[in-house]
Amino acid sequence: VRALRAGINAATVANRDALVAYLTAAAAQLANPTATPALSPNTGPAAGGTTVTITGTGLRQLRSVTVGGAAAKNIVANAAGTSATFVTPAGTAGARDVVITNLFGAVTKAGGFTYA
Numbered sequence: 001v002r003a004l005r006a007g008i009n010a011a012t013v014a015n016r017d018a019l020v021a022y023l024t025a026a027a028a029q030l031a032n033p034t035a036t037p038a039l040s041p042n043t044g045p046a047a048g049g050t051t052v053t054i055t056g057t058g059l060r061q062l063r064s065v066t067v068g069g070a071a072a073k074n075i076v077a078n079a080a081g082t083s084a085t086f087v088t089p090a091g092t093a094g095a096r097d098v099v100i101t102n103l104f105g106a107v108t109k110a111g112g113f114t115y116a
Contacts, residue, residue, distance in 0.1 A: 068096030
């Protein structure tokens with residue numbers, strides 16, 4: 001393997017289709033979280049402690065999840081970036097916004113979790 005110098009470097013693509021597929025998959029990993037992620041379950045006790053699964057895209061570089069402004073705990077994303085789990089913090093009764101943030105941006109699921 002030859003080291004390249006900083007700046008613009010020439011590259012030869014031997015298999016264009018494979019490269020396009022690779023770059024398409026890579027781009028999917030380097031994106032904002034899904035605009036409308038699914039949360040399951042979307043209700044739990046005000047004491048917190050509910051393990052919630054997020055289903056969507058762009059979750060691989062997950063940085064934080066908040067529920068009603070409070071930080072969730074134990075955030076773990078799968079390698080494909082299509083699902084993640086977190087544990088809800090304590091909150092007060094009612095629907096609360098869930099904000100999902102990754103390296104590239106954030107999305108808010110308005111009223112995404114309801115504390116009973």
